[in-house]
Structure formats: structure tokens, C-alpha cells
Amino acid sequence: MMNSTSTHFVPSRRMGIYEPIHQMGMWVDFKGNDCLDASPPMILEVDPKLDNQSEDTSHGTVGPSHKYDQEASKPPKVLRRLAQNREAARKSRLRKKAYVQQLESSKLRLIQLEQELGRARQQGLYAGSALDASPLDYAGCTNPGIATFELEYGQWVEEQDRDLSDLRDALHSSETRDSELQKFVDDGLRHYFELFRMKAIAAKTDVFYLMSGMWKTSAERFFFWIGGFRPSELLKVLLPHLEPLSEQQCLDLGNLAQSCQQAEDALSQGMEQLHLIVGEAVAKQLGEGNYLPMVGAAIEKLDDLVRFVGQADHLRQEILQHILRILTTRQAARGLLALGEYFQRLRALSLLWSSRPRESS
Amino acid sequence: MQQAIPYRNRAPTSSPPAFALDGRSVREQVAEKAVVVFARRGCCMCHVMKLLLHGHGVYPSIFHVDDHNEAEVNEELSKIIGAAAPQLPAVFLAGELFGGIEKIMGAHISGELVPRLREARALWL
Numbered sequence: 001m002m003n004s005t006s007t008h009f010v011p012s013r014r015m016g017i018y019e020p021i022h023q024m025g026m027w028v029d030f031k032g033n034d035c036l037d038a039s040p041p042m043i044l045e046v047d048p049k050l051d052n053q054s055e056d057t058s059h060g061t062v063g064p065s066h067k068y069d070q071e072a073s074k075p076p077k078v079l080r081r082l083a084q085n086r087e088a089a090r091k092s093r094l095r096k097k098a099y100v101q102q103l104e105s106s107k108l109r110l111i112q113l114e115q116e117l118g119r120a121r122q123q124g125l126y127a128g129s130a131l132d133a134s135p136l137d138y139a140g141c142t143n144p145g146i147a148t149f150e151l152e153y154g155q156w157v158e159e160q161d162r163d164l165s166d167l168r169d170a171l172h173s174s175e176t177r178d179s180e181l182q183k184f185v186d187d188g189l190r191h192y193f194e195l196f197r198m199k200a201i202a203a204k205t206d207v208f209y210l211m212s213g214m215w216k217t218s219a220e221r222f223f224f225w226i227g228g229f230r231p232s233e234l235l236k237v238l239l240p241h242l243e244p245l246s247e248q249q250c251l252d253l254g255n256l257a258q259s260c261q262q263a264e265d266a267l268s269q270g271m272e273q274l275h276l277i278v279g280e281a282v283a284k285q286l287g288e289g290n291y292l293p294m295v296g297a298a299i300e301k302l303d304d305l306v307r308f309v310g311q312a313d314h315l316r317q318e319i320l321q322h323i324l325r326i327l328t329t330r331q332a333a334r335g336l337l338a339l340g341e342y343f344q345r346l347r348a349l350s351l352l353w354s355s356r357p358r359e360s361s
Numbered sequence: 362m363q364q365a366i367p368y369r370n371r372a373p374t375s376s377p378p379a380f381a382l383d384g385r386s387v388r389e390q391v392a393e394k395a396v397v398v399f400a401r402r403g404c405c406m407c408h409v410m411k412l413l414l415h416g417h418g419v420y421p422s423i424f425h426v427d428d429h430n431e432a433e434v435n436e437e438l439s440k441i442i443g444a445a446a447p448q449l450p451a452v453f454l455a456g457e458l459f460g461g462i463e464k465i466m467g468a469h470i471s472g473e474l475v476p477r478l479r480e481a482r483a484l485w486l
């Protein structure tokens with residue numbers, strides 16, 4: 001759904017204040033009363049409950065205008081970045097609007113279909129139930145929490161792509177100071193934490209969806225482990241790109257790799273246990289027809305699944321943090337770039353795979 | 362490579378019988394054992410915790426909580442720690458609440474777990 005081919009978008013999240021205040025050109029009144037009609041109508045029409053960013057212009061304060069006035073005194077690189085951010089934010093909002101409209105029409109169509117189905121069933125024409133699991137995942141269409149997650153994840157990927165491009169430029173420039181690189185590292189880490197936060201919310205909404213990996217590309221799913229990437233894989237990907245490492249660093253990273261593997265194995269085995277328990281609960285007293293108590297009991301056990309995804313993400317977070325702490329600033333920056341590019345390549349692989357020419361039979 | 366000798370005490374390391382649980386049992390377990398894990402029966406997170414501890418050569422006592430003793434156990438635990446009852450599974454080291462699965466994982470990754478286990482005399486070496 002959110003297969004974006006453009007890498008120029010960035011959500012206004014990071015700016016902290018509402019982007020359109022910059023992007024609208026000459027705002028007369030920040031209380032949102034007078035504004036030039038650049039693209040405000042779309043903002044006001046967006047469904048508030050899908051509104052994840054602080055898009056309420058009526059919250060404009062003195063702050064934004066102050067920042068806008070100061071813009072002229074910033075270095076050109078920052079100005080360019082700000083302008084690109086504005087543009088990206090504008091495009092992001094357009095996409096969001098289009099997406100929401102698509103959702104609305106899909107929802108209407110679904111209601112239509114259900115009604116037709118109901119009528120057909122009444123007439124005895126169709127024995128099945130509309131609730132039968134379809135091969136396609138309807139989670140995105142019928143679960144607003146998941147729809148929100150997919151939207152936010154799409155934006156997250158776009159921002160990731162942008163950040164990686166900036167990081168690459170910074171690393172290749174001989175002028176970049178360590179302090180600047182450290183900022184990239186901190187922001188990069190924070191960006192991953194943001195994803196974990198989003199996933200935690202989505203897990204509560206529909207943990208099966210998160211576990212399915214349907215929100216990621218197919219190649220990423222190939223490497224999937226409890227709702228995301230394998231932490232041990234992380235270390236394996238990064239290590240060759242961090243040379244030269246000091247002896248102490250090698251030691252620390254080796255210990256970290258070992259602890260990581262142990263933790264991963266423990267979680268994997270815990271998951272196997274959960275499989276067993278849920279499987280047993282579902283399979284209890286088969287043949288009696290009445291499935292509700294068994295299925296009910298199984299559902300209770302699935303609460304543990306949400307915790308597993310949470311613990312797996314927590315492990316990812318800890319490993320990431322510890323790796324970056326062991327490394328020097330420059331190594332950490334290179335590491336984050338390598339990691340980001342690795343996932344980009346997996347996404348590219350998925351895209352190429354799905355668009356490869358089919359052999360004619 | 363851990364060459365640990367797990368702390369052995371008078372009480373058996375297998376879990377106490379479910380029907381005998383009362384406040385005193387909870388307190389006994391916490392006070393007497395170097396490592397006690399309070400968990401619901403069949404809890405998969407507890408399984409993960411056990412595996413991590415086993416990896417360090419520590420074989421904790423598991424105190425099984427189920428529907429009929431849950432309220433009592435929670436009450437006793439909250440009295441022991443002086444706060445709301447901890448989320449299960451919960452690990453006590455040397456009579457003190459160490460934390461849940463997240464804490465154990467975090468400590469395992471950061472390297473903090475082994476020294477804490479040693480302090481609690483769950484590990485010798």
C-alpha cells in the first residue's frame with residue numbers, strides 16, 4: 001500500500017512545530033485566521049482521528065513566526081534542508097489525504113459487499129461467512145490502528161531514507177566534525193526508538209498483523225524474527241564495516257554478540273513454548289463442536305504474544321544502544337549508515353523480485 | 362564459560378506445592394532463596410527467564426502463581442517490596458525484587474546480571 005518510490009518526503013514530526021506555517025508563504029495571522037490558500041483546505045479536511053502529526057494550525061503561537069523570521073540568518077545548508085522539509089511535508093500531507101480518501105472508499109465498498117453478501121446468504125445462495133479469513137490481509141482496511149501504523153511506517157521509511165542520504169554526505173565530507181556525526185548517531189538511534197514505540201502501539205491493536213511482517217517488504221520478511229529483524233543479524237551485518245577495532249572493542253563486541261545470541265535463543269524457545277500452549281488450548285476436546293471455551297482460553301494465552309514482540313523489540317533496542325556505545329563516534333556513524341543501507345537493499349531486493357519479468361509457460 | 366556452582370540451600374529447588382501457599386511461604390521463599398521467580402503456571406516469559414538464568418548456571422526456585430493464590434501472593438509481594446505488586450514473572454535476588462523479564466534481559470545484555478547473581482550468592486566464582 002505504501003510503496004513509496006519517492007525519497008524526498010519527510011514528516012514534519014522532527015521540526016516540532018507545524019510545517020505549513022513555513023510552507024504557506026506569508027501567513028498573516030498565526031492563529032489560523034487569515035492564510036494564503038496554498039494548500040490549507042486539505043489539512044482541515046483530514047480526519048482528526050487519523051491525524052498523527054500536530055496539524056492543528058489553531059495552535060499557532062509566537063514561536064513559529066519567530067523561527068520563520070530567523071531563517072534568513074541560518075547557513076545555506078540548513079535553509080536548503082528547511083525548504084526541503086517543507087516540500088516533503090507538503091507532499092506527505094497530499095499523500096495522506098489521498099490515502100485517507102482511498103480508505104474511506106474502500107470502507108464504503110466493504111460495507112456494500114457485506115450487505116450484498118448478507119442478502120445473498122439469506123436467499124441461501126452462499127453458505128460461507130463474510131468473516132472467513134481471506135488470503136489477503138484485511139487488517140489494513142478494517143483496523144484503523146493498523147491503517148495508522150502503516151501510514152506512519154511509510155513516513156518513517158521515507159524519513160529514514162532522507163536521514164541516511166544526509167549521513168552519507170556527512171561521512172564523505174572531510175569537513176564534518178565528530179560532534180556533527182554524534183548528532184546524526186543520536187538522531188538515528190532516536191529514529192529507531194520511534195519505530196519501536198509505534199510497533200508497541202500497533203501490537204496492542206493487532207499483534208498477529210505485526211508478527212506477520214506484512215507491513216514490511218518480502219525480502220525483509222524472509223529474515224523476520226518475532227516482529228522484526230534479528231538482533232544477532234544486526235551485529236553480523238555491522239561488524240565487517242567497523243574496522244579497525246581496538247582489542248577492547250573486539251572483546252566487548254564479542255561479549256555482546258554472545259549475550260545477544262543467548263537472549264535471542266531464550267526468546268525463540270519461549271515462543272516455541274507459546275506455540276505449544278496455544279496449540280494445545282485450541283486442540284483441546286476436538287470433535288465436540290463447541291469451540292468457544294477453547295478458543296477463548298487460547299485468546300487469553302495470546303496476551304503473551306504481545307509481550308514477546310515487546311521483549312524482542314526491547315532486545316533490538318538494547319543491542320543497538322550497546323553497539324553504538326562501544327564504538328567511536330565515527331564508527332557508530334558508519335555503522336548506522338551500513339545498517340540503514342542494508343535494510344534499503346532488502347527493500348530494493350523485494351521490489352526487483354516482485355517486478356522481475358515472469359517466464360512464459 | 363561459566364563454571365558456576367549454583368547456590369544450594371536446605372529447601373528443595375523444585376517449586377513448593379500449590380496448595381500450601383500462604384503469605385508465610387512467600388516470605389520464606391524470598392528470604393531463604395538466593396533466586397526466586399514468581400510466575401504464573403505455563404507462563405512463557407518465565408520460561409525465557411529460566412533459560413537466561415540457566416545459561417549462567419543458576420537454577421532458580423519457581424513459585425507458581427495461579428488463580429486461587431494470586432491475590433494472596435500479590436498482597437505478600439507488595440508487602441515485601443513496599444509498593445504495588447510487581448508484574449509477573451518477577452525475580453527476587455537475595456530477598457530483594459530485581460525485576461521482570463525486561464530487567465533480566467537488560468541486565469544480561471549489559472553484563473550487569475552476573476555480578477548481581479554473585480552478590481546474591483546465586484553464583485560462586
